[in-house]
Amino acid sequence: xxxxxxxxxxxxxxxxxxxxxxxxxxxxxxxxxxxxxxxxxxxxxxxxxxxxxxxxxxxxxxxxxxxxxxxxxxxxxxxxxxxxxxxxxxxxxxxxxxxxxxxxxxxxxxxxxxxxxxxxxxxxxxxxxxxxxxxxxxxxxxxxxxxxxxxxxxxxxxxxxxxxxxxxxxxxxxxxxxxxxxxxxxxxxxxxxxxxxxxxxxxxxxxxxxxxxxxxxxxxxxxxxxxxxxxxxxxxxxxxxxxxxxxxxxxxxxxxxxxxxxxxxxxxxxxxxxxxxxxxxxxxxxxxxxxxxxxxxxxxxxxxxxxxxxxxxxxxx
Amino acid sequence: xxxxxxxxxxxxxxxxxxxxxxxxxxxxxxxxxxxxxxxxxxxxxxxxxxxxxxxxxxxxxxxxxxxxxxxxxxxxxxxxxxxxxxxxxxxxxxxxxxxxxxxxxxxxxxxxxxxxxxxxxxxxxxxxxxxxxxxxxxxxxxxxxxxxxxxxxxxxxxxxxxxxxxxxxxxxxxxxxxxxxxxxxxxxxxxxxxxxxxxxxxxxxxxxxxxxxxxxxxxxxxxxxxxxxxxxxxxxxxxxxxxxxxxxxxxxxxxxxxxxxxxxxxxxxxxxxxxxxxxxxxxxxxxxxxxxxxxxxxxxxxxxxxxxxxxxxxxxx
Numbered sequence: 001x002x003x004x005x006x007x008x009x010x011x012x013x014x015x016x017x018x019x020x021x022x023x024x025x026x027x028x029x030x031x032x033x034x035x036x037x038x039x040x041x042x043x044x045x046x047x048x049x050x051x052x053x054x055x056x057x058x059x060x061x062x063x064x065x066x067x068x069x070x071x072x073x074x075x076x077x078x079x080x081x082x083x084x085x086x087x088x089x090x091x092x093x094x095x096x097x098x099x100x101x102x103x104x105x106x107x108x109x110x111x112x113x114x115x116x117x118x119x120x121x122x123x124x125x126x127x128x129x130x131x132x133x134x135x136x137x138x139x140x141x142x143x144x145x146x147x148x149x150x151x152x153x154x155x156x157x158x159x160x161x162x163x164x165x166x167x168x169x170x171x172x173x174x175x176x177x178x179x180x181x182x183x184x185x186x187x188x189x190x191x192x193x194x195x196x197x198x199x200x201x202x203x204x205x206x207x208x209x210x211x212x213x214x215x216x217x218x219x220x221x222x223x224x225x226x227x228x229x230x231x232x233x234x235x236x237x238x239x240x241x242x243x244x245x246x247x248x249x250x251x252x253x254x255x256x257x258x259x260x261x262x263x264x265x266x267x268x269x270x271x272x273x274x275x276x277x278x279x280x281x282x283x284x285x286x287x288x289x290x291x292x293x294x295x296x297x298x299x300x301x302x303x304x305x306x307x308x309x310x311x312x313x314x315x316x317x
Numbered sequence: 318x319x320x321x322x323x324x325x326x327x328x329x330x331x332x333x334x335x336x337x338x339x340x341x342x343x344x345x346x347x348x349x350x351x352x353x354x355x356x357x358x359x360x361x362x363x364x365x366x367x368x369x370x371x372x373x374x375x376x377x378x379x380x381x382x383x384x385x386x387x388x389x390x391x392x393x394x395x396x397x398x399x400x401x402x403x404x405x406x407x408x409x410x411x412x413x414x415x416x417x418x419x420x421x422x423x424x425x426x427x428x429x430x431x432x433x434x435x436x437x438x439x440x441x442x443x444x445x446x447x448x449x450x451x452x453x454x455x456x457x458x459x460x461x462x463x464x465x466x467x468x469x470x471x472x473x474x475x476x477x478x479x480x481x482x483x484x485x486x487x488x489x490x491x492x493x494x495x496x497x498x499x500x501x502x503x504x505x506x507x508x509x510x511x512x513x514x515x516x517x518x519x520x521x522x523x524x525x526x527x528x529x530x531x532x533x534x535x536x537x538x539x540x541x542x543x544x545x546x547x548x549x550x551x552x553x554x555x556x557x558x559x560x561x562x563x564x565x566x567x568x569x570x571x572x573x574x575x576x577x578x579x580x581x582x583x584x585x586x587x588x589x590x591x592x593x594x595x596x597x598x599x600x601x602x603x604x605x606x607x608x609x610x611x612x613x614x615x616x617x618x619x620x621x622x623x624x625x626x627x628x629x630x631x632x633x634x
Contacts, residue, residue, distance in 0.1 A: 109427075
């Protein structure tokens with residue numbers, strides 16, 4: 001069995017652990033797709049970030065039985081060719097939950113505790129205890145999404161003794177949520193939130209889901225945070241909401257235009273904080289992805305148990 | 318029964334709630350001690366921040382049976398006079414736990430996630446995803462103290478899936494700590510910490526407890542945070558520790574000299590973050606203090622149950 005990886009810079013200890021544990025397999029750890037191309041024709045299993053797989057490569061990899069996508073987004077996967085050959089696909093769905101939940105809590109604390117002002121005071125050698133800090137503990141958090149990432153945020157929010165309201169298509173109950181709402185009646189939830197955290201993918205239903213009237217429904221001192229997709233809300237709707245003081249602050253890790261160009265109005269708006277789409281970045285990404293792969297490989301080799309995060313190539317998720 | 322309060326700006330809803338619940342009591346809500354002085358001679362119960370009580374005032378308050386100190390520090394209380402008259406004293410010990418725990422988590426996230434750099438990038442309209450962020454989840458936290466504040470920090474740390482090591486005089490086991498150490502063997506704990514959080518009071522044993530060798534024991538990428546008392550460590554010891562890269566960063570809410578004067582070396586040290594002794598400040602302080610008072614008053618009036626946070630005037634704590 002030949003396992004070909006196109007993942008760059010795999011740490012040595014991970015390679016050794018895999019080779020030690022799966023002695024019957026031959027591993028080819030390649031530095032990117034060009035190097036991996038050489039081994040693709042014989043590969044049984046291929047590890048990729050999913051952006052480099054073309055229909056040609058799928059045809060060339062005639063032994064291929066399983067593609068492990070070390071990413072959660074799979075927009076560029078040639079699913080038609082994969083489905084025809086009935087190749088198994090798994091991904092690392094959920095891997096962003098931990099860093100993104102830390103991001104959300106971190107940014108809500110940063111805004112609530114006036115970090116920008118305190119850092120400015122430090123720079124100016126100013127000892128001033130008057131900036132009014134609020135606590136996040138005991139507040140109400142509304143999460144747009146009840147998926148893996150939103151659940152991890154809600155779990156931390158519960159540790160801060162918050163009330164957690166989740167919004168999803170089905171409104172089905174999910175762990176760590178005190179209440180759940182469907183997208184059809186989510187206005188009820190919005191008006192209760194001290195913190196509105198969006199972690200939605202971009203779909204037909206979510207594009208421009210948030211309209212001016214939704215921000216008008218929110219509390220005046222609510223903090224809105226978007227770390228899902230930028231097309232959830234139009235830039236002008238956001239700018240108007242903070243300029244009209246409909247909300248206290250907006251934290252945006254994603255926006256309609258990325259990278260946000262220098263000079264864009266969002267950068268300088270005092271009640272908006274911009275981060276460059278980094279909520280999911282983690283130094284633990286590659287180790288965590290390989291842990292998922294390793295567990296799946298054990299199932300694949302032993303034939304017992306269920307593989308995690310399998311994807312239906314016909315549906316693409 | 319006459320209840321005199323010297324606490325300024327008590328919210329109206331708190332006054333109404335107390336008067337509604339304890340109809341046999343006469344409440345005098347005064348704006349500070351000067352106004353309260355008028356009623357002190359008849360007071361059965363006196364509410365104070367504890368800084369304005371002189372021996373003369375204790376003598377004047379000849380009916381006084383109970384002093385509720387709406388503060389945790391009681392350095393200026395005339396305990397001799399209070400002990401002579403056998404006046405009951407209670408305080409709001411533990412009230413700082415929630416804001417201080419939020420402060421600690423907030424600052425550890427701020428440093429780990431490079432907030433200063435990201436805020437600077439935002440100011441310069443720079444879209445740059447390369448600043449290396451680390452996660453706090455899964456790390457090891459060493460807490461100097463296992464008291465109420467430290468326990469609340471440890472509780473949140475457990476939600477971030479950290480290992481929590483506590484250091485106290487006795488080394489006794491406490492909730493939310495995976496391991497506890499005595500001050501005599503705390504070096505063992507120090508060397509394991511990704512985060513070293515100090516929340517110790519100033520006592521004979523804690524003054525200059527942390528010496529240069531302790532910082533040398535710490536991990537090179539450890540973050541040290543002090544929100545207890547500034548005399549835990551000499552300023553020069555701290556400056557040397559960060560300048561010699563013995564630790565990654567120091568977060569100081571307390572220091573030897575407060576307020577820290579402009580021009581002091583601590584302000585400009587890149588690997589030190591200064592906040593102006595505000596970790597315990599909370600907009601919920603007064604409501605929380607009155608909630609504690611209210612529960613104690615219920616016990617006092619009904620004669621059933623135990624009062625919380627009673628102080629032995631002979632020992633002062």
